[in-house]
Amino acid sequence: xxxxxxxxxxxxxxxxxxxxxxxxxxxxxxxxxxxxxxxxxxxxxxxxxxxxxxxxxxxxxxxxxxxxxxxxxxxxxxxxxxxxxxxxxxxxxxxxxxxxxxxxxxxxxxxxxxxxxxxxxxxxxxxxxxxxxxxxxxxxxxxxxxxxxxxxxxxxxxxxxxxxxxxxxxxxxxxxxxxxxxxxxxxxxxxxxxxxxxxxxxxxxxxxxxxxxxxxxxxxxxxxxxxxxxxxxxxxxxxxxxxxxxxxxxxxxxxxxxxxxxxxxxxxxxxxxxxxxxxxxxxxxxx
Amino acid sequence: xxxxxxxxxxxxxxxxxxxxxxxxxxxxxxxxxxxxxxxxxxxxxxxxxxxxxxxxxxxxxxxxxxxxxxxxxxxxxxxxxxxxxxxxxxxxxxxxxxxxxxxxxxxxxxxxxxxxxxxxxxxxxxxxxxxxxxxxxxxxxxxxxxxxxxxxxxxxxxxxxxxxxxxxxxxxxxxxxxxxxxxxxxxxxxxxxxxxxxxxxxxxxxxxxxxxxxxxxxxxxxxxxxxxxxxxxxxxxxxxxxxxxxxxxxxxxxxxxxxxxxxxxxxxxxxxxxxxxxxxxxx
Numbered sequence: 001x002x003x004x005x006x007x008x009x010x011x012x013x014x015x016x017x018x019x020x021x022x023x024x025x026x027x028x029x030x031x032x033x034x035x036x037x038x039x040x041x042x043x044x045x046x047x048x049x050x051x052x053x054x055x056x057x058x059x060x061x062x063x064x065x066x067x068x069x070x071x072x073x074x075x076x077x078x079x080x081x082x083x084x085x086x087x088x089x090x091x092x093x094x095x096x097x098x099x100x101x102x103x104x105x106x107x108x109x110x111x112x113x114x115x116x117x118x119x120x121x122x123x124x125x126x127x128x129x130x131x132x133x134x135x136x137x138x139x140x141x142x143x144x145x146x147x148x149x150x151x152x153x154x155x156x157x158x159x160x161x162x163x164x165x166x167x168x169x170x171x172x173x174x175x176x177x178x179x180x181x182x183x184x185x186x187x188x189x190x191x192x193x194x195x196x197x198x199x200x201x202x203x204x205x206x207x208x209x210x211x212x213x214x215x216x217x218x219x220x221x222x223x224x225x226x227x228x229x230x231x232x233x234x235x236x237x238x239x240x241x242x243x244x245x246x247x248x249x250x251x252x253x254x255x256x257x258x259x260x261x262x263x264x265x266x267x268x269x270x271x272x273x274x275x276x277x278x279x280x281x282x283x284x285x286x287x
Numbered sequence: 288x289x290x291x292x293x294x295x296x297x298x299x300x301x302x303x304x305x306x307x308x309x310x311x312x313x314x315x316x317x318x319x320x321x322x323x324x325x326x327x328x329x330x331x332x333x334x335x336x337x338x339x340x341x342x343x344x345x346x347x348x349x350x351x352x353x354x355x356x357x358x359x360x361x362x363x364x365x366x367x368x369x370x371x372x373x374x375x376x377x378x379x380x381x382x383x384x385x386x387x388x389x390x391x392x393x394x395x396x397x398x399x400x401x402x403x404x405x406x407x408x409x410x411x412x413x414x415x416x417x418x419x420x421x422x423x424x425x426x427x428x429x430x431x432x433x434x435x436x437x438x439x440x441x442x443x444x445x446x447x448x449x450x451x452x453x454x455x456x457x458x459x460x461x462x463x464x465x466x467x468x469x470x471x472x473x474x475x476x477x478x479x480x481x482x483x484x485x486x487x488x489x490x491x492x493x494x495x496x497x498x499x500x501x502x503x504x505x506x507x508x509x510x511x512x513x514x515x516x517x518x519x520x521x522x523x524x525x526x527x528x529x530x531x532x533x534x535x536x537x538x539x540x541x542x543x544x545x546x547x548x549x550x551x552x553x554x555x556x557x558x559x560x561x562x563x564x565x566x567x568x569x570x
Contacts, residue, residue, distance in 0.1 A: 089456060094385065121462035131453035134476045144461035147471070193457070200461060 040065035040204065040234040041086060046100035048081055048258075050093070055081050057258045058100070063251075068226060068235045070245035070266065073255030074281070079238045082255070083206050085109075086236065087123040088116050104204065121148065124197035128209040130189035132181035132196075137164075137173050140181045140192055144200035159199055167195035168225055187218025194225065198233075205229065207237040211244065223248050242282055246270050254278045321547070328544025331537040336545075341507050341523075347534050351542055353509045354518040357424075358549075360511065361503060361519055362493050364428025369435035370485055376436070377443025377481075378469060384448070393444075400437035407433050408498030416502060422516040427503025431492040438491065442484025446477040479564040486557035490550040496521040520546050 041063035048056035056078045063069045071079040084090045085098050088109060102109040109119060121144070132140050141160045142150075150156060160177070164170040169191045173184070181192055190210060197205060207226070211219040226235060226248045239245050245252050246266060253263040254277075262269060262278045273279045280286055335350045342349030376396075380389050411430035416422055450473050458468035474481070504516040505526060511517075520542050527539035 087460060089460060092455070092459065117462050117464055120460055125456075125460035127453060127456060127460075129453055131451070131457040133454060133457065133472050143458070143463075143471070147461065147463050147467055196457075196461065 038064045038067075040104065041236070042101075042103040042106075044101045044103075046082075046085065046098060046102055048078070048085060048090070048098045049096065051095045055258050056085075056098075059260055061253055061260060061263055063234065063236060065234050066230060066232065067250040068230045068237060068248050070249035070252045071236065071238045071255055072240075072242060072245050072252060072281070073261075074286075075240075077255040078258040079255045080208055083208055083236055083238050084125075086204070086206055087120050087125055089120075089125065091116060121200055122202055123204045123206060124200065124202035125206040126190070126193050126197055126208070126210045128212055130186060130193050130213070132184070132189050132192050134180065134182055136178045137181050137184070137192060138177040141196050141199050143196060148200060163195040163199040164192075166198050166229070167191045168221060169195055185218075187214050187221060190214060190218070190222060191225065194222075198229075202233065204234045204236070207235065209238050209240060212240060219244070242270075242284075254281060256281075324540070324544050324547050327537075327540035328542075328547075331541035332544060336538070336541050340509060344532060349538075351518070351520065351523055351538065351545075353506065354520045354523040354542065355545070356509075356511065357503070357506070357517040358493060358520045358546075360424060360517065361427050361431055361499070362489055364424065364513075365431035365435055365492055366485070366489060368429060368432035369439055369488070372432075373436045373439025373485075373488075374443050374481065376440045378447060378474065380440065380444040381447035382465075382469060392440075396437040396440045399433070400441070403497075404434055404495050405497035405500075408501055411498065412501040419514075421514065422502060422504035424503055424513045424515065424517045427499050427517065427519070430498035430502045431495060434492050434495060434498065435488040438488040439485055442487075443477075443481050446480035446484070447473060449480075450476045479561040482560050482564070483557045486553050486560070490553040490557075493550060493553070494521060494546060496525050520549075 039062045041061075043059055043061045043063075046056060046059040047054060059078075059082060071083060073079050081090065086102060086104075086109065090096045090098065098110060104119075104123070108114060133143060135143075138160060141163050142156050145156060145159060150159075161170060161174075164173060169188060172188060173179075173192075181189065184192060190213075194205075194210070211222045214222065223244060226237065229235060230250075237245075237249065249266045251264065252266045252269040254261045254269060254273075254275075256277060262273055262275045264274075268274075269278060270282050273282065333350075335348055337350060337355065338352055339348065339350035340353055341351065376392065380393055383389050408430050411426045411433065415426035415429060454472050454476060455468050458472040459465070463471065499519050499522050503519055503522070505522045506516045506518045524539045524542040524546070527535040527542065530536070
């Protein structure tokens with residue numbers, strides 16, 4: 001633990017704020033429009049209701065493939081509700097319903113021919129509070145594979161090692177794969193949950209404030225991980241931490257009172273926002 | 288120290304003393320029961336008591352081998368009947384907590400929990416003894432099972448509801464169906480507690496006499512047939528205790544002592560099982 005601690009402290013920020021480093025010049029917003037082929041998730045006029053309370057108002061967003069898209073905004077603005085709509089996690093809440101379309105690769109998430117179980121296998125999710133099952137580390141990562149019907153021990157071992165390696169946890173746990181997952185530290189538990197989500201090989205990874213309960217060192221590990229994962233996965237991350245959004249994301253959507261106020265390249269949102277409200281929020285004048 | 292603070296401290300001390308006193312009052316009868324049962328029963332216990340059959344009146348010696356076996360058989364049947372029904376029912380209640388059906392079932396379970404055990408015995412007599420005109424192990428086991436069900440239902444439901452919602456979301460987010468999430472994640476997480484509930488319910492019905500009087504009845508002979516009457520420790524203790532013979536009285540004490548020990552053993556087993564399972568969950 002001590003060795004990883006020192007490497008962590010001395011290491012540079014996982015993804016330096018690119019706009020500050022001047023690698024890229026902030027593009028004007030028009031140039032940031034997405035080509036049709038890059039779009040992974042396309043949201044059109046999406047409303048969401050808890051009972052009679054409307055919490056999302058006509059959300060329209062196009063989320064690019066293999067990029068990190070951050071959702072920021074004050075508490076209660078609907079970010080979590082929105083992200084949970086993408087894999088229909090809100091289905092388990094009674095009296096909650098969505099209206100409008102969310103397309104993943106052109107297929108309607110809420111369409112009649114979409115099987116929610118299959119959808120959730122394609123769209124992994126990591127929660128704010130790490131939620132490892134009270135099982136061994138191995139069984140946690142194997143869970144999604146086993147419900148998919150995989151029984152072959154060698155195949156399982158293989159994918160589990162690969163997933164834990166991807167989640168930067170393998171070296172910390174390889175000698176105690178059969179110990180309880182609940183004995184891991186908070187940051188390790190969260191990385192285990194990421195490994196568990198990666199094991200079933202999703203196309204999209206939804207992260208609902210994945211680092212908000214973690215200390216700065218664990219947080220930077222998660223951020224580093226996100227940065228590495230985006231080569232292969234489409235990542236949508238909700239965060240309260242604006243530095244985090246700036247560090248890890250390619251595009252940022254600013255939510256406010258259930259609406260998307262502004263959605264653009266992260267550089268633009270932080271350096272050159274069009275809306276006064278966005279500027280006030282990202283500069284910390286409210287929120 | 289101001290007068291106000293002094294007054295508050297006096298009140299606090301007063302209530303703490305009252306609480307401690309209440310604990311002592313509650314413990315005295317318990318300690319006395321245990322003391323008498325051990326004092327009278329331990330001396331009367333010997334190897335013959337476990338291995339021998341009851342002797343006819345007048346002959347001394349003999350034991351309760353048939354009643355010990357009978358009680359074990361009866362609680363096994365009760366558990367075989369009540370555990371699956373009770374657990375599945377508890378799962379339903381925790382999965383669909385808000386429906387009208389659930390609130391009816393919950394209310395029914397609470398009512399059943401309060402029904403005097405002799406009434407349950409009469410019910411089992413009515414449906415399982417009268418039609419075949421014979422007392423049977425089955426009838427006794429079902430009567431005990433009916434007494435177990437509400438306890439198992441309610442403990443299962445309550446413990447399942449204590450499982451953090453995040454675990455369910457985690458399982459669903461990985462593509463688990465609802466049933467899969469329940470049986471592979473939520474139930475295992477609550478298992479130690481559910482197991483305790485089952486063992487507590489077993490201990491409770493192992494000590495029942497009334498529902499057995501007109502279901503399993505009694506039997507002075509060795510029997511393991513499920514369709515025949517069978518002896519049980521509780522009924523045997525009852526029969527011997529109201530008899531006029533000193534030798535039978537001694538055996539009744541021994542039976543009572545054995546019952547208390549069995550229930551103690553079940554409770555200890557419950558604790559050990561919980562500790563073991565929880566250790567598996569934690570570290």
